[in-house]
Amino acid sequence: MELEGVEIEDTFAEAFPIKVARVLITAVNEKWAMTAAKEMTGFGTSVIMCPAEAGIDRIASSDETPDGRPGVYAMICTFGYKALDAQLLARIGQCVLTSPTAAVFNALENGEKEFNIGFKLKFFGDGFETEEVLNGREVARVPIMGGEFVIEKNLSAKAGVAGGNLFILAKDQMAALTAVEAAVEAIMQVEGTITPFTGGVVASGSKPSSSKYKFMHATINEKYCPTLKDKIEDSELPADVNGVFEIVINGVSEEAVKEATKIGIEAAVKVPGVVKITAGNFGGTLGEYKIQLKEVLGL
Amino acid sequence: MELEGVEIEDTFAEAFPIKVARVLITAVNEKWAMTAAKEMTGFGTSVIMCPAEAGIDRIASSDETPDGRPGVYAMICTFGYKALDAQLLARIGQCVLTSPTAAVFNALENGEKEFNIGFKLKFFGDGFETEEVLNGREVARVPIMGGEFVIEKNLSAKAGVAGGNLFILAKDQMAALTAVEAAVEAIMQVEGTITPFTGGVVASGSKPSSSKYKFMHATINEKYCPTLKDKIEDSELPADVNGVFEIVINGVSEEAVKEATKIGIEAAVKVPGVVKITAGNFGGTLGEYKIQLKEVLGL
């Protein structure tokens, strides 16, 4: 298969169930909404050793926010609801409540589960907090040094999808990097998805366990490492490929992850030097979802 | 006391001991060094509910980095060395090892303690990793999809200082916000210090425990809340003050925190609308360090 001259491998990304909360952070300007969202979602690339997988979904224009201010949608994901409750409380309480002019609203429709994060955080007001209905939402208003912190009393979560992915193979490292940046930038527009790794990019795609070290649960995917291409016998890299980056996609639904996969690939193939797009899976044995590249691209 | 027409209260910031690691992250450009450093130090405002206090120290120019590439110094702080070891491993392993073109070097001289983070992370290479001496530093080189990940084998930590602080009081909220932004921007130049809160700013400075809710360990510092000025009897806010933000400063030493306090205040008083600068303490009963504003400013 080919898209704009770039080979698309007929394979699939294998993805997994996860629990997802989606919130809207607003502020006096986009800069501060984004700053709060970034701090809240930091140290959140992979639940392997981070307390959550988290990231920016997309920027919200003022006319779609409950308080008419600029905003940013963000998502926080964990494997279970208990951890998600704790992560929402800690990340919002420590990183958003403390941030200048911030407000927090639920941004997930049809949630399966509600967490009373706003209810809990309001007690920080030490009796000076108030409650009101703001554009149909029950919110708490907490006086703080910087003014007031507003938060919706209940935040919703639901079952979502983690580990959607795509691999970008290019002639060299910088072409692959520019392409993966373009893909991440494009996915920022796709409602209900995040690319949780640093800057949206995975530079160190891995395989489960290890060939050599029994104590390691994950090690390099050497078949896709350019510097090992001529040192191993089973490299998966074409002769003209010297740069590879991966994107991992989490979403509120399989459809959202599929859309992000499509948009990401369409952006990547526009970048000069990209040779091939593929995806990572475990033969379909581990994950609940199979995101077929052929299907998402309509090829 | 006054500085450029702004009242400086004759008081002190009360600060505490903490353990600090300082690392240098380099990358192919400053954008990626900063992106990795931000992800690594995210969800790191206060150890009250974050796993660490962390932030960007300053930008490193290419001529001061071991690999001659652009870089960013960052600091990670916890109350004990055991937690610091775990945080370094998790944050570097999940947020920097995975980031395009990143390398990690120790950036703390005269450390009291060494953590073999680079030694541990090298096993991710599954036998393909190598070791070398790079400009006098022992590093591991791990082949990854995106190229190679380079990390110094040992990273140092030492006893540092947490909780240095200053309060900026201004005529209104936006003047206070612009001033606190200017102060944070200025402190970014001060070697060996971070302002760990979101965007460097604390919008919700607190008091210990609660007057009303026994289950709360910290609640609003109502005496400094502008919207409560006329509702309580013991407000500390002058009549013309309607905006207050705090900066918290952690440093590798008391001297570094003092220098940052000085530089931050000098930047803040330049912003139109700033009325008064003060600092937070608990009467000197809790913290080991007293950062006197009078002394740091030479007033």
Added chain:
Amino acid sequence: MELEGVEIEDTFAEAFPIKVARVLITAVNEKWAMTAAKEMTGFGTSVIMCPAEAGIDRIASSDETPDGRPGVYAMICTFGYKALDAQLLARIGQCVLTSPTAAVFNALENGEKEFNIGFKLKFFGDGFETEEVLNGREVARVPIMGGEFVIEKNLSAKAGVAGGNLFILAKDQMAALTAVEAAVEAIMQVEGTITPFTGGVVASGSKPSSSKYKFMHATINEKYCPTLKDKIEDSELPADVNGVFEIVINGVSEEAVKEATKIGIEAAVKVPGVVKITAGNFGGTLGEYKIQLKEVLGL
């Protein structure tokens, strides 16, 4: 009149006819599209002493650009078509043709006038240039060191509107600045409009001619200068106003300027400290267009 507690003066902005070209610049990523657009529209605040009034209209997502890459819409305005032709040639030839990965497309429908800028610039290819139809557009493709420069052969222009404006009055300078930044950010979303001054903001709104210096064609509008409030007798500033900034808006049509005025005001009134919004006019004697604040806000 009032909007969210902010006084709206019942007045109008007086605006003028101007000639407008609107182009779309695409590039390998949004960063380079924006960089090219900013250089092309620089030194372009006012035709009083700049060769054009120019600015960024809005960001284009990949799915709306002819080449499927990220893009930025920009506008260039002059009082006559001859100057516009010259400015398009010079600004695109010097600032966009020279910019990495850039392409230029017409972005004005129903133009009254066409300039063959792409036809002229193709000769830079010294015979190696080619022509083709790209998604229904006639373009020239010029080989350059950085790859290829693609430009649509004809760029359109039409009669537009210049000098739409609004004044933001706030309690102090920094509140006014934050509010004007928020308004400019919001207007960035409005199709077919630019805010040509530096960062979209006018800090030095003027009156025609001078009371004192015969050789000056424009001087300060002292009635709106906060530092002169107590030094003159006819200040227009309310007692609690100490900061004022203006936004000037140019658009492809009166409707576009009206929409931007509305969106800008709605964003500004959200910022704490804003006291009043008004607009500038010359009693209706000079300009062809009267943008009534009451009307655009539906008050």
Added chain:
Amino acid sequence: MELEGVEIEDTFAEAFPIKVARVLITAVNEKWAMTAAKEMTGFGTSVIMCPAEAGIDRIASSDETPDGRPGVYAMICTFGYKALDAQLLARIGQCVLTSPTAAVFNALENGEKEFNIGFKLKFFGDGFETEEVLNGREVARVPIMGGEFVIEKNLSAKAGVAGGNLFILAKDQMAALTAVEAAVEAIMQVEGTITPFTGGVVASGSKPSSSKYKFMHATINEKYCPTLKDKIEDSELPADVNGVFEIVINGVSEEAVKEATKIGIEAAVKVPGVVKITAGNFGGTLGEYKIQLKEVLGL
């Protein structure tokens, strides 16, 4: 010759005399100092069709500015002093006087020529302007809506050097782009130099006149165009080179241009995929200065 595995051609950049003014713009924060400096230096890539060559020199920290605020150094260059006087007046009057919180100071020592730009612009104050000595500098203070505009009365200029340059040749277009970005970022640190083209980069390096079109004064340098490599017989591009970008450097002196050339090359060779560095000249017949790559690198 080689530097870190990259071929350095033993050639020279041919550079020319130009007149240079250097100013310091300060503002309430770095964002606004930079915004004003960018607008002032926009539409300023090459005097061939721009009214000036202009750009950002470097960021100034607060402790080195006369008013203790953040700042940005910028340079404006033209072939004669008369044009420089006019450009300073127009660019500062239209783009900086109008910009929020901006101030302008002379930033050139040992100038040969002084232009009384501040003296001229003060009349905008319509009699309300004042004069004072600020840290040893004679400045005018003009009340404006946004507060006050401060400008040093005299700005200096001197003979400088234009057209220093380097060419970066890489395996593909994106590697060359990343490398040229890194080089421009590094040159931003070099005192007294600018890279006037869009984003600091020239994507369309040219040769004088044309082989085919008599009316063209400059056309593509086809020997360095990757897409023409196999279509012409005298391509200068090695077989493995598919991306080329140029940097043009102007400076206050030959030494400054040499230093920028050195720093730029050292940054570029760090980027994976870079194959060769060279420079552009006309055989030494046209320019007054010869910047030898061998000499600046000490090879």
